[in-house]
Amino acid sequence: xxxxxxxxxxxxxxxxxxxxxxxxxxxxxxxxxxxxxxxxxxxxxxxxxxxxxxxxxxxxxxxxxxxxxxxxxxxxxxxxxxxxxxxxxxxxxxxxxxxxxxxxxxxxxxxxxxxxxxxxxxxxxxxxxxxxxxxxxxxxxxxxxxxxxxxxxxxxxxxxxxxxxxxxxxxxxxxxxxxxxxxxxxxxxxxxxxxxxxxxxxxxxxxxxxxxxxxxxxxxxxxxxxxxxxxxxxxxxxxxxxxxxxxxxxxxxxxxxxxxxxxxxxxxxxxxxxxxxxxxxxxxxxxxxxxxxxxxxxxxxxxxxxxxxxxxxxxxxxxxxxxxxxxxxxxxxxxxxxxxxxxxxxxxxxxxxxxxxxx
Amino acid sequence: xxxxxxxxxxxxxxxxxxxxxxxxxxxxxxxxxxxxxxxxxxxxxxxxxxxxxxxxxxxxxxxxxxxxxxxxxxxxxxxxxxxxxxxxxxxxxxxxxxxxxxxxxxxxxxxxxxxxxxxxxxxxxxxxxxxxxxxxxxxxxxxxxxxxxxxxxxxxxxxxxxxxxxxxxxxxxxxxxxxxxxxxxxxxxxxxxxxxxxxxxxxxxxxxxxxxxxxxxxxxxxxxxxxxxxxxxxxxxxxxxxxxxxxxxxxxxxxxxxxxxxxxxxxxxxxxxxxxxxxxxxxxxxxxxxxxxxxxxxxxxxxxxxxxxxxxxxxxxxxxxxxxxxxxxxxxxxxxxxxxxxxxxxxxxxxxxxxxxxxxxxxxxxxxxxxxxxxxxxxxxxxxxxxxxxxxxxxxxxxxxxxxxxxxxxxxxxxxxxxxxxxxxxxxxxxxxxxxxxxxxxxxxxxxxxxxxxxxxxxxxxxxxxxxxxxxxxxxxxxxxxxxxxxxxxxxxxxxxxxxxxxxxxxxxxxxxxxxxxxxxxxxxxxxxxxxxxxxxxxxx
Numbered sequence: 001x002x003x004x005x006x007x008x009x010x011x012x013x014x015x016x017x018x019x020x021x022x023x024x025x026x027x028x029x030x031x032x033x034x035x036x037x038x039x040x041x042x043x044x045x046x047x048x049x050x051x052x053x054x055x056x057x058x059x060x061x062x063x064x065x066x067x068x069x070x071x072x073x074x075x076x077x078x079x080x081x082x083x084x085x086x087x088x089x090x091x092x093x094x095x096x097x098x099x100x101x102x103x104x105x106x107x108x109x110x111x112x113x114x115x116x117x118x119x120x121x122x123x124x125x126x127x128x129x130x131x132x133x134x135x136x137x138x139x140x141x142x143x144x145x146x147x148x149x150x151x152x153x154x155x156x157x158x159x160x161x162x163x164x165x166x167x168x169x170x171x172x173x174x175x176x177x178x179x180x181x182x183x184x185x186x187x188x189x190x191x192x193x194x195x196x197x198x199x200x201x202x203x204x205x206x207x208x209x210x211x212x213x214x215x216x217x218x219x220x221x222x223x224x225x226x227x228x229x230x231x232x233x234x235x236x237x238x239x240x241x242x243x244x245x246x247x248x249x250x251x252x253x254x255x256x257x258x259x260x261x262x263x264x265x266x267x268x269x270x271x272x273x274x275x276x277x278x279x280x281x282x283x284x285x286x287x288x289x290x291x292x293x294x295x296x297x298x299x300x301x302x303x304x305x306x307x308x309x310x311x312x313x314x315x316x317x318x319x320x321x322x323x324x325x326x327x328x329x330x331x332x333x334x335x336x337x338x339x340x341x342x343x344x345x346x347x348x349x350x351x352x353x354x355x356x357x358x359x
Numbered sequence: 360x361x362x363x364x365x366x367x368x369x370x371x372x373x374x375x376x377x378x379x380x381x382x383x384x385x386x387x388x389x390x391x392x393x394x395x396x397x398x399x400x401x402x403x404x405x406x407x408x409x410x411x412x413x414x415x416x417x418x419x420x421x422x423x424x425x426x427x428x429x430x431x432x433x434x435x436x437x438x439x440x441x442x443x444x445x446x447x448x449x450x451x452x453x454x455x456x457x458x459x460x461x462x463x464x465x466x467x468x469x470x471x472x473x474x475x476x477x478x479x480x481x482x483x484x485x486x487x488x489x490x491x492x493x494x495x496x497x498x499x500x501x502x503x504x505x506x507x508x509x510x511x512x513x514x515x516x517x518x519x520x521x522x523x524x525x526x527x528x529x530x531x532x533x534x535x536x537x538x539x540x541x542x543x544x545x546x547x548x549x550x551x552x553x554x555x556x557x558x559x560x561x562x563x564x565x566x567x568x569x570x571x572x573x574x575x576x577x578x579x580x581x582x583x584x585x586x587x588x589x590x591x592x593x594x595x596x597x598x599x600x601x602x603x604x605x606x607x608x609x610x611x612x613x614x615x616x617x618x619x620x621x622x623x624x625x626x627x628x629x630x631x632x633x634x635x636x637x638x639x640x641x642x643x644x645x646x647x648x649x650x651x652x653x654x655x656x657x658x659x660x661x662x663x664x665x666x667x668x669x670x671x672x673x674x675x676x677x678x679x680x681x682x683x684x685x686x687x688x689x690x691x692x693x694x695x696x697x698x699x700x701x702x703x704x705x706x707x708x709x710x711x712x713x714x715x716x717x718x719x720x721x722x723x724x725x726x727x728x729x730x731x732x733x734x735x736x737x738x739x740x741x742x743x744x745x746x747x748x749x750x751x752x753x754x755x756x757x758x759x760x761x762x763x764x765x766x767x768x769x770x771x772x773x774x775x776x777x778x779x780x781x782x783x784x785x786x787x788x789x790x791x792x793x794x795x796x797x798x799x800x801x802x803x804x805x806x807x808x809x810x811x812x813x814x815x816x817x818x819x820x821x822x823x824x825x826x827x828x829x830x831x832x833x834x835x836x837x838x839x840x841x842x843x844x845x846x847x848x849x850x851x852x853x854x855x856x857x858x859x860x861x862x863x864x865x866x867x868x869x870x871x872x873x874x875x876x877x878x879x880x881x882x883x884x885x886x887x888x889x890x891x892x893x894x895x896x897x898x899x900x
Contacts, residue, residue, distance in 0.1 A: 027888065028837060028888060028891050029837050029838050029841040029842075029886075029888070029891075030834070030838065031606055031607065031609070031842075032606050032607075032834045032835050032838060033606060034606060034607030034614065035606055035607070035835055074466055079463075079464070080442060081442055081443060081444070090644060090645070093643075093645055094463075094469060096467075096469075097469045097470050097473070097641075097642060098642055098643070099642075100466075100467050100470045100642060101470050101638055101641050101642010102639070102642050102643070104470070104635075104638040104642070105635045105638035105639030105641075105642055106635070106639075108632075108638055109631065109636065109639070110635075111635075112628040112629060112631030112632035112635055113632065114628070115624045115627055115628025115631065116624065116625055116628040116629065116632070118624055118628075119620070119621050119622075119624035119625045119628065120625075123620050123621050123624060124616065124617070124621065125616065125621075126616075127402070127614050127615055127616060128614070128615075128616075128617070129399070129607060129612040129613070130398070130399035130599075130613050130614075130615075131612055132599055132610075132611050132613050132729060135502050135598060135727065183557065186557040186558070186560060186567075187556040187557040187558070187559065187561050187565075187567075188556060188560075188561050189553075189556070190552045190553060190556045193561075193562060194545075194552055194562075208658065213448050213450065214438070214450065215450060233658060235658070244436060244566065247655075247656065247657055248561070248562040248563070248565060250656065250658050251538070251563050251564060251657035251658075252562065254658040283658060287542065287682075287695070288538070288539045288541075288542025288543055288545075288546075288677070288696065289538050289539070289541065289542035289545075289563070290535060290538060290539065290660055291658050291660050293660050293662070294662055305660050305661070305663070305664065305761065306535065306660070307674075307677055308678055308760070308771050308772075308775065309682070319682055321772055321775075322678070322775075323677060323678060323679075323680050323682050323695045323696075324682055324695075325682040325683065325684030325693065325695050326684065353541075353542035353545045353696075354545065354546060354684060354693045354696070355545040355546070355551055355552045355555075355691065356546075356547070356549055356690055356691060357552060357689075357691075358691040359686060359689040359690055
């Protein structure tokens with residue numbers, strides 16, 4: 001503290017306190033130079049320094065103890081889903097994870113805290129200046145470098161032999177191309193696959209909820225299974241035999257079935273493409289392809305949870321809000337001889353997100 | 360050059376000394392050690408932000424190596440029979456199954472997964488805050504523009520690395536994130552469909568994307584990040600750290616404490632603090648509980664699903680954009696996707712990368728700067744930065760519109776519309792307000808220089824007037840508060856030569872002059888010596 005006071009009094013501004021008339025030095029804003037160092041308690045009192053030393057050592061010791069505790073917890077705390085700890089406000093968690101996290105965290109934190117406390121209390125805190133040189137080279141150095149470079153250029157004949165220069169530049173320009181070329185087999189050409197779904201006339205509609213765990217069995221849907229206001233996620237029967245193509249097929253061909261009162265449906269085509277008020281729409285959002293899922297029964301609005309594009313399922317799947325630009329495509333449906341809902345035809349347009357070739 | 364120095368040769372006796380001698384005879388390390396062991400670094404809390412980036416990256420490397428030992432980067436299908444019974448018998452990819460295995464059956468596996476995820480969030484967040492510090496203090500000015508670009512590249516790579524890692528477990532959330540990415544790639548004109556097919560090996564999702572992203576995530580991007588971090592640090596070391604203005608601190612020196620021992624202990628210790636912090640988070644706070652989401656199925660989704668925070672801006676922009684799409688000549692162009700996916704981030708990130716060069720062009724300043732600016736002393740730069748933060752913030756908030764809506768009982772549509780307006784209005788308002796605040800703060804500094812600090816002592820004059828005695832500032836403070844530069848706008852003179860021929864590049868010069876008026880047209884001048892003398896002698900301090 002006393003250091004600061006001295007500094008103030010010896011500043012170059014002297015003020016006549018009685019009259020408030022000042023005498024100002026040559027440049028009142030000149031740099032007075034580094035302020036005097038203020039010693040810390042640990043610098044002047046060995047007892048305080050000893051205490052610091054003990055705290056640092058204590059933290060290092062704590063770190064070592066926590067490290068050993070970590071290894072003990074690794075073997076001793078059971079790691080299974082039934083051994084959990086539960087405390088406010090973090091909720092339930094694995095006891096093993098909790099014990100390992102706490103011990104590892106303390107081991108690391110105490111190690112760091114010890115080192116920092118050591119630096120702050122016992123190592124020097126006298127700030128010293130170090131000179132900083134301009135990064136730019138001296139003119140002599142620059143001249144020498146340029147001379148060396150020009151000698152090198154002259155030795156190579158780079159300027160005198162333009163044939164070599166041009167062919168080299170040309171060859172170097174094309175050399176990286178194979179790095180792009182060789183990536184061709186990363187995937188197939190799109191062809192028309194982006195336009196195709198698994199839906200063709202007569203394809204049975206499978207209720208997603210009925211598909212077995214192994215994905216090979218599922219049940220069709222009869223019109224009488226669906227009450228007005230019911231929404232069902234459904235797939236083409238082809239997914240049951242798609243094997244490792246199941247996800248690819250789902251991401252193109254997933255549909256929604258919803259039953260409405262025909263009087264609520266605003267479009268005659270939509271009624272015609274449906275069956276007794278049951279209509280089928282692509283489940284894949286026309287924005288960036290998330291499955292649409294949130295259905296408002298009263299308004300017939302279907303919301304995509306990803307970016308809130310909202311479609312009116314009673315009006316040709318028209319977009320009424322959000323970033324999607326196109327209606328959800330409707331799948332024409334009917335019932336087959338067994339009374340199950342089937343596709344009357346495929347989609348009349350590509351489903352899912354827009355793409356350049358879509359048109 | 361004299362040979363007598365050999366007589367004074369040090370003969371090492373300790374083990375460390377002998378090892379150093381061994382190395383020196385082969386590598387000549389003494390020269391580097393002599394210069395660098397006691398290298399001075401300035402001290403300020405904001406200088407540790409970059410350290411957090413470095414240390415969280417090391418934590419990511421360490422925890423990531425552990426995770427690769429148990430993770431199977433494959434989309435091959437398996438039936439789960441592990442210890443997490445709610446998913447028993449469910450078909451899933453090997454990637455998802457091995458992530459469940461790491462979470463439930465490998466001891467310490469969940470801890471490492473959670474440390475890895477938390478450290479990733481800390482990494483990106485620390486980079487953002489570190490960059491803002493550099494921006495607002497003008498530390499990007501000459502000679503550090505190149506290091507700004509390296510840092511910017513690191514930022515972009517950190518975002519990419521985070522997204523790749525997030526996508527690897529092949530859970531419902533990560534698969535949905537990939538689906539959105541694929542939908543956006545499809546919107547790229549001409550080549551979008553091809554890029555998507557090459558990236559995913561055909562139709563989405565295919566079976567290639569997880570192993571491919573795995574290579575990108577554990578080899579390609581971290582390798583590049585590691586290389587760039589090394590370059591970044593070498594430049595910090597070589598160009599020496601910037602410092603704040605203050606007594607004894609000039610553009611030609613660096614004032615602080617020596618690397619050995621102070622910063623070795625402080626920085627080394629801080630590594631353990633950051634690591635310990637992420638370990639405690641990993642042990643105590645559940646993050647990304649992929650077992651609750653289930654495996655990725657393209658037809659399923661959960662409402663209210665959110666990406667990691669650093670994707671929120673892009674997500675919000677995608678949600679905000681009105682549904683514009685054009686069809687022409689048998690092709691589809693989707694501004695509703697391209698604007699938030701490419702154009703807005705392009706402007707935001709391009710502007711961020713190029714800002715140092717833009718400002719240098721406007722100010723015409725070619726000098727080296729090692730003293731930091733206080734943000735208030737560069738009001739327009741500070742206002743641009745704050746406007747950028749607000750722009751980013753509005754997009755980010757809109758990324759959570761579906762969570763805000765139920766919490767505050769608002770409609771998603773209303774929030775989106777407010778944000779559609781706010782994305783333009785709020786940054787403009789923030790720009791104006793920030794400049795006002797900066798000018799206000801500068802005037803307060805000016806006042807302090809002229810009249811000193813309020814002492815809290817009230818006196819009453821014989822006439823009955825009350826006034827507070829002001830204590831003049833110590834000279835160190837006077838120097839600190841007046842050491843900044845006040846830039847002035849350019850005025851064009853001699854726009855034509857004697858023959859009436861316009862000067863070359865006149866339009867560019869006019870633009871530059873206009874930019875300097877925008878930057879520096881309104882300003883608070885520094886206290887001149889005359890003003891100061893006047894204030895002192897009039898006694899009103």
